[in-house]
Amino acid sequence: MHISEHPVLKEKSNEKVFFYFNNHRLEAKKGQTVAAALMANGIRKLGVSRKLSQPRGLYCSNGRCTSCFVTINGLDHVISCTTLVENNMQVFSNNNDPEIRGEKYGN
Amino acid sequence: METDLLIIGGGPAGLHAALTADRAGARVVVADESFSLGGQLRQQTQWLSNLPGQYGYGKKRGTWVNEQLINQVGASNVQVLKKHTMIGSYLNGNIGVSDGDKTFEIQSRKNIIAPGAQEEAKVFPGWTLPGVMTAGAAQILINREKVLPGKRAVMVGSNDFSLEVARQLNSCGITVEAIVEEKNQIICSDGELVKTLENVPVYTNSTIEIVTGAGEVEHVVIQTPDGLKEVNVDLVCIANGFSPILEPFEIMNCHFVYQKELGGWLAAYNIHLQTTNPSCYIAGNAAGITDFGSILLTGEIAALSALEAMGFISSAEGTEQKSRCWRELANLESEKVLQARTEMLADYHQKHELDLPDYFMKIKGGKMYG
Amino acid sequence: MDKSTIVCRCEEINVDEIETAMKNGAETFDDIKRLTRCGMGPCQSKTCLNPVREIIAEYTGKPLADIRISRMRMPLKLVRMSALTNGSEGGNVASVFGESVEDGETNDE
Numbered sequence: 313m314h315i316s317e318h319p320v321l322k323e324k325s326n327e328k329v330f331f332y333f334n335n336h337r338l339e340a341k342k343g344q345t346v347a348a349a350l351m352a353n354g355i356r357k358l359g360v361s362r363k364l365s366q367p368r369g370l371y372c373s374n375g376r377c378t379s380c381f382v383t384i385n386g387l388d389h390v391i392s393c394t395t396l397v398e399n400n401m402q403v404f405s406n407n408n409d410p411e412i413r414g415e416k417y418g419n
Numbered sequence: 420m421e422t423d424l425l426i427i428g429g430g431p432a433g434l435h436a437a438l439t440a441d442r443a444g445a446r447v448v449v450a451d452e453s454f455s456l457g458g459q460l461r462q463q464t465q466w467l468s469n470l471p472g473q474y475g476y477g478k479k480r481g482t483w484v485n486e487q488l489i490n491q492v493g494a495s496n497v498q499v500l501k502k503h504t505m506i507g508s509y510l511n512g513n514i515g516v517s518d519g520d521k522t523f524e525i526q527s528r529k530n531i532i533a534p535g536a537q538e539e540a541k542v543f544p545g546w547t548l549p550g551v552m553t554a555g556a557a558q559i560l561i562n563r564e565k566v567l568p569g570k571r572a573v574m575v576g577s578n579d580f581s582l583e584v585a586r587q588l589n590s591c592g593i594t595v596e597a598i599v600e601e602k603n604q605i606i607c608s609d610g611e612l613v614k615t616l617e618n619v620p621v622y623t624n625s626t627i628e629i630v631t632g633a634g635e636v637e638h639v640v641i642q643t644p645d646g647l648k649e650v651n652v653d654l655v656c657i658a659n660g661f662s663p664i665l666e667p668f669e670i671m672n673c674h675f676v677y678q679k680e681l682g683g684w685l686a687a688y689n690i691h692l693q694t695t696n697p698s699c700y701i702a703g704n705a706a707g708i709t710d711f712g713s714i715l716l717t718g719e720i721a722a723l724s725a726l727e728a729m730g731f732i733s734s735a736e737g738t739e740q741k742s743r744c745w746r747e748l749a750n751l752e753s754e755k756v757l758q759a760r761t762e763m764l765a766d767y768h769q770k771h772e773l774d775l776p777d778y779f780m781k782i783k784g785g786k787m788y789g
Numbered sequence: 790m791d792k793s794t795i796v797c798r799c800e801e802i803n804v805d806e807i808e809t810a811m812k813n814g815a816e817t818f819d820d821i822k823r824l825t826r827c828g829m830g831p832c833q834s835k836t837c838l839n840p841v842r843e844i845i846a847e848y849t850g851k852p853l854a855d856i857r858i859s860r861m862r863m864p865l866k867l868v869r870m871s872a873l874t875n876g877s878e879g880g881n882v883a884s885v886f887g888e889s890v891e892d893g894e895t896n897d898e
Binding site for chain 1: 452453454464480482537538547548549550551552553555556559560561562563564565566567568587590591592634635
């Protein structure tokens with residue numbers, strides 16, 4: 313949920329951004345990170361772990377732990393807590409390791 | 420790319436160092452991995468006291484100081500590289516940065532590495548579930564992103580930062596259901612801060628037994644001396660203290676020391692904030708976890724040392740300015756951290772057979788050195 | 790604590806696996822890393838560094854000050870292969886495979 317009235321900080325801009333998560337159209341505020349924009353829409357599970365397929369979400373919010381991996385515009389393993397959300401961004405859950413032996417890479 | 424001084428990290432230490440060097444006429448590049456400057460200062464809405472003289476002696480909000488630093492950097496000749504991450508070094512000693520599309524080296528005469536601190540994890544069953552995050556992450560969400568990370572929270576840890584974040588979560592409408600501390604009492608030294616949370620149950624001598632939920636946090640079991648306590652929450656914040664970030668220093672072949680009160684392992688340095696790699700200086704929380712005033716002052720000392728080494732200021736001026744900074748730092752910094760820092764510095768100087776200058780020995784009337 | 794608790798979030802290595810590695814002769818974080826992949830995932834032990842050190846300290850009875858950190862290598866942060874090759878200037882990157890520190894030598898002060 314968005315904080316409508318922050319106890320300390322004044323809102324500088326309320327410009328809206330529209331993006332997609334697993335093909336669902338969602339609204340965010342300009343200047344938010346992808347992880348925060350998803351959280352504002354009540355989405356906390358961003359993907360699953362690589363071995364045991366356990367749910368993962370934002371943990372450090374500083375680009376260090378890589379727990380918040382998502383796929384953005386076709387690029388796998390993007391750290392969503394340090395990536396700003398943009399209009400029409402196509403975001404998908406991180407459900408596997410990237411396919412590196414596929415046809416796409418000529419193997 | 421080529422410059423006189425390269426600063427890795429655009430948080431308060433890096434920015435303050437950049438401004439100091441810019442004023443002396445050096446060409447300065449600041450590289451920061453984020454899309455905006457300020458580092459962790461960006462979300463510190465609380466009042467900071469003990470600021471160095473130039474910010475006035477009154478209290479200021481962290482976010483206000485951050486704006487001042489960014490505005491000053493904007494009005495200076497400092498070249499800022501946002502979204503540029505240090506990823507390694509080249510054989511010639513140059514630092515390599517990447518902007519995500521390309522990688523290049525920056526040739527500099529001196530470097531100041533100011534990557535800051537990281538939050539320490541606390542491992543318990545279920546800590547990998549979405550909804551479990553560091554206290555700093557929750558603070559970023561409310562203050563930078565203006566997003567609520569949950570409605571009901573458990574705070575793991577009771578240090579100054581834990582309680583400050585708990586208070587801020589509360590002020591945004593999140594109910595803090597419990598503060599869980601494994602020690603036998605609240606760690607926070609700020610009585611006023613503790614008082615603002617007097618309605619929150621504090622469980623001392625307690626640990627998290629398990630966090631469960633279907634795909635995200637729903638339920639927390641706390642092991643207390645009176646048995647198991649269960650709470651239904653959707654947010655668990657881990658505040659287990661900070662430790663200096665190490666990896667850029669390892670890649671620059673800097674030596675490390677262990678100093679518990681400074682946050683554990685850290686790159687060793689002398690009173691000029693110079694590491695064992697003569698071209699690399701250190702500043703901010705990476706040089707030991709401390710308060711905000713000392714973060715700025717270590718940045719200033721590192722910049723003055725680099726300026727002196729490059730000939731932008733005379734050795735006499737460097738000594739005079741650094742002596743002022745150290746005196747100010749000794750007055751601001753908490754006794755425990757200052758003690759650990761001076762101990763580490765004395766060891767370093769002894770080991771490398773470097774004299775400690777007179778001004779340093781006289782800090783606090785020489786009391787620090789018995 | 791439950792021995793099945795995950796310590797390394799990336800490679801999902803639990804307390805039991807770390808202790809088993811030590812039973813099998815691992816003494817340092819790097820030994821554990823090589824035996825289990827603990828700390829070898831995308832975060833490169835940034836998150837589990839000190840939790841693992843604490844487990845080593847507890848298991849060996851040594852003070853935390855004596856438990857060294859894991860060896861950190863380039864690239865320091867997640868970076869695409871394309872960013873490492875595209876448009877890179879042809880400088881010589883400092884040793885990635887060879888160690889700048891000889892076997893048994895540490896860079897402790």
